[in-house]
Amino acid sequence: MMSTEQELRAFGRLISAISGGHVMSREEAFDAYRQVILNLQPELQQGAFLSAHFMRKPSIEELSGAWDAIDTYDTAKVTAKIDGPVCDIVGTGSDPLKTLNCSSPAALIVAACGLPVAKKGARLVTGVSGASDIFESLGVDLDAPLACAERSLNEAGICYLPGEAFLQSGWARLIASMRFTTAFNILGPLTRPCGENNCTVIGAYAPEVSDTMIRILLEVGIESALSPYGMVDGKDPKEGIDEFSPCGPTRVVELRDGKIEEYHLTPEDFGVKPCRFEAIASGMSARENADSVLEVLEGNYDSSAADFFCMNASAALYCAGVAGDYRQGTAMAREALATGKASRKLEELIEYQGSAASTSVCS
Template structure:
């Protein structure tokens, strides 16, 4: 196929998607391959991404985009850990901006004995992404993935920055874009640790939670939770990509290839509902990082602590380390109180720190 023909066919696809046509999984994979490998001009890449997210992607299209990302853009680490390996991540782009939660939650859950290979990235629409926070805490985002693999093997914890394992396509696009695209949805679905078999993956909208879990089932994930946290008094369309201590959380659960949707409340974790202002994001990444560090270093009576423990508890529950959300919360609180959660920060920095 000539270059001009390739350009024209992709241009035609942009128009068709914008007009409402749905692609098959294979067609979506082929289209996203061209975006990931930059086989199309940036103008056509951006037009396609905007047309697709505006029309709304189907599960088959998301699965095809994930196929392209996994085949052409995802570097892998391979381990043989005993027991499950979990990931805690969110899509970002949520309307209620909270202090970073999945970052401290992965330290807390790992301190409870669960192996965690967490993915993350820099900010897209908020104040700080996981990579921004961990960089402030001392993580070297340019460290080879082999160091993350060693850390996971020794300490059952590692951080996998999207900037490191998705270098050629996703990282380039996320760095240059300031609008939500399918990459915000499939990026958190990436599996750079081949042993990851369970996941907590928050999303910015209920329909996206549904799609994420359906895609995870399509690609063979064993178990997953997709929360959309809400706030009492706020519009139901506004929410956070975390379990919420400020209102109910709509939750989609995948287990044994079956999907169930339900609501959980802070009371289901054994907590009282709090005002959203107690967990709202600060104005800078440095302030958010300091709040996280205070909790991990022992100030577990701060309002953010229960927020972090709720989301660690969710990971413990979906990995079958806890029989209920409430039991998971008690385990998480104990990990904070004994100092084991901060020990995980030190262990991570031993292999992935700036030295």
């Protein structure tokens, strides 16, 4: 239902104020984004607000209020009936250098190490394939009910949550019509479709984005988080990847116990031999990238791609406190691959979220 004339004018005044430099409180931002998400303002006013707010550079308090609105009004939820940590591994996309999809196989490896993973993702943002494209190629039905994902999480220790499934009408409507950057580009990877998710590894397409996302996660109550921005030796540091890099240093912003710190890591910190970027570069199609994932899961353990996946799995294990440090986490990830546990975890995921699941397991 459209707002009253008084509400329309009030929103218009807010747009003008933001354009002039006004900074909203968290509550004010929550209400403004609520009106956008619920389509309570004309599209012209919605677009003007989103553009003005992003161009003025949103504050952490404002972005936290916007996150509150997305979480309250537009995020369908699954429930983890699990004691202990529940992790998520995701990247922002939009990174300058395009790699093999890493967070998807890393999630399978992490789950094989015994850490439950509620992994979210979406179709490609930039490049060849996003997590949804990869999991679909591997046999996951993106149209399966969220009930299937919830059961998979609770019984198999892993689920895949496509943004197409858990983000409801507001997000879908806005993303379909926008062709410009807004706060949603930052907030999308921070959504929490599993309310029990309390630790996350979230790669960033630029160093400053890591700082912003971690500060928002602190505000919204995440207990521990890591945000890597990976670099490649021999390339401009501004051209990086939204993962821990086996090709050069990685800048990490870490949230733990309410405190934020920044540091740098090298592949050697994970017990990994550095590799050339070409060894982990994206293929030409989602199917090709999915096949690269399968090759590692099915036995190609001594490869740069396997190192890449294990490094990022290690980060999740460290973030959740399952591994004491990155080197130990990498060793655990390698064992999960070598014993076939990670490959079996994919089989379990497909059992619950494959094409047959909605008519059998989740009926």
